[in-house]
Amino acid sequence: MKHTFDPTVLREYDIRGIIGETLGPDDARAIGRSFGTLLIRASGEGPASPTIAVGYDGRVSSPMLEHALVEGLTASGCNVRRIGMGATPMLYYAEASSEEVHGGIQITGSHNPPNYNGFKMVFQGRPFFGADIQELGKLAAAGDWTDGAGEVETVQIMDEYVDRMLEGLSGIDVEALSGIKVGWDAGNGAAGPALEALAAKLPGEHHLLFTDVDGHFPNHHPDPTVEANLADLRALVAEKKLDFGVAFDGDGDRIGAIDGEGRVIWGDQLLMIYAEDVLKTHKGATVIADVKASRALFDNVAAHGGKPLMWKTGHSLIKSKMKETGSPLAGEMSGHVFFADTYYGFDDALYAGIRLLAASARLGKSVTELKSAMPDMLNTPEMRFQVDEARKFPAIAEVTERLTTDPGPQVEEVNATDGVRVNTKDGWWLLRASNTQDVLVARAESDSEDGLERLIAQIDEQLSLSGLERGESVGH
Structure with missing residues (x-):
């Protein structure tokens, strides 16, 4: 059996989709098969059947996805420790506090609307994201899965x-x-x-x-x-x-x-x-x-x-x-x-x-x-505006290039750790591409209203030089 995910579902930090449209039980089962396969192959000299803790949040669709996920994990040969409904950090705790647990998956839609759901994962004590998540998709598309019959236990860990x-x-x-x-x-x-x-x-x-x-x-x-x-x-x-x-x-x-x-x-x-x-x-x-x-x-x-x-x-x-x-x-x-x-x-x-x-x-x-006791800083909320997916990272690269080659008199420092953050005598402004949506994110902070206006004007100037404008702000 092979499985293909909707292209919008495998994201940078987690897996997320709309129930009945882009995400359902077959996806959950395939996630279990792929995640379990990766864990078994990474175990080396470790246990033949690694144990994975599984929890879920209070969304209506979560029990259904949990059932399918557990089926996929056990079919790959992994054992499952079900901790039931609870907060994501309770799942992290179940994974971090026990040497017998080698990975963890929480089914959660986090702060998304009620019709969304998703998965957050821990792999041998480290966050599982980026290329790891893309690897799940590759294994599923190829049907390249281990086979086994893992065991399931249910534990109560809330009091602990x-x-x-x-x-x-x-x-x-x-x-x-x-x-x-x-x-x-x-x-x-x-x-x-x-x-x-x-x-x-x-x-x-x-x-x-x-x-x-x-x-x-x-x-x-x-x-x-x-x-x-x-x-x-x-x-x-x-x-x-x-x-x-x-x-x-x-x-x-x-x-x-x-x-x-x-x-x-x-x-x-x-x-x-x-x-x-x-x-x-x-x-x-x-x-x-x-x-x-x-x-x-x-x-x-x-x-x-x-x-x-x-x-x-x-x-x-x-x-x-x-x-x-x-x-x-x-x-x-x-x-x-x-x-x-x-x-x-x-x-x-x-x-x-x-x-x-x-x-x-x-x-x-x-x-x-x-x-x-904190200083009174004036800052914008996070301004998020739609930019075409194919354009968002190139646009940030253009802004960074312009500001590092010809910063102009007002720019004191350019930090390109994540997007571009620019310090000036008025304060600072930031422009970065979201890893999870087709949006650019902007923010600015100053200690005066005039300064804040000048910073926002610099953001708008850089956007226009790249043929973009700061449109209506969109949500997460």
Whole structure:
């Protein structure tokens, strides 16, 4: 048997499609066959039947895909450890915490609309992305699969996972946290049940929203980087006079937060708080953030004795860079935060919520005080506009070429780590191609309105020199 995937489904960081249109059970089965085959062939002297942990999120289509995926994995000769419905980081935990597990697959549509679903994968302890994902497609197209009859076991790991996350508070006087009041919004996503179990064991007072898992997301869309989705949490924090609020995306690997005054604490600002805390015990450590992050973050890391490192956007790319550099902390504007200081280095929004409690206690300041101490930067939201797939990377190459050969008087530095990020006396601007959509992404930051206007004008000038314009902003 051979299998051909819809060309839109095998993406840079994960596999994603629309149920009944581009993704279905046959695809899930083929993913299982191909992933299992790769793992068996990579095992070498290892076990004849490697074990793969499988979990799924709260989407309506997830149980169906899980059933087919498990069939494919066992048919390739792999054993499967089913952990059931839960957040993506719970699957990462199942893979990272056991030497008996050699890979992991979470079925999740993340923050996409309800009719989407997909797969996030870990392979022998490392992120599985890019060329790895394309290899699945090649094996399936050729029908080049191993054959076997793997065994299936079902395990309950939520309690163990919750207890492991609570270690994020170790060394903190519980009394110091007894008066804290926090709001949490699970957004009807897969993190709900673990959040309920966690909040029951946390010191302080905790108010929970939308912990019932519902793949239709009846209250609001579970993407905490969109400010409109934080309205319910903001109302809760105001009504109950809470210290701060935390929100999650649909599969619990991205965090959003607001302080006690209802101000959004963006991904790079959260990283400023975490960095100040982590650098107390990891002096001189490298802290990684993606190219969309504020200059204030990189300055802040340096001011606290750390080595700031700007890297490419994409949770798989950041995780790989952390392993390479030995970094204890990394994060992205999108709300992925990775702790490797006393944790496993994967993105876990529930654990990041606990570490916000811990940082506030250890730094002796409320989250509102920590937010207030941050410099007031004016920045654009992420501006995303449609550009033809075949044009997006060449356009960025043209802009980079122009700015490196003839930067002009206003350009101080050009960084081509991921797209092009340009520093000027007004601040900085960024233009990059999305790895997952036919869009270009632009962002700019300054400390004045005039400066911000000049930066945006430079973006528009470079686009027009490449025959493009910044159209209507499109979503993720």
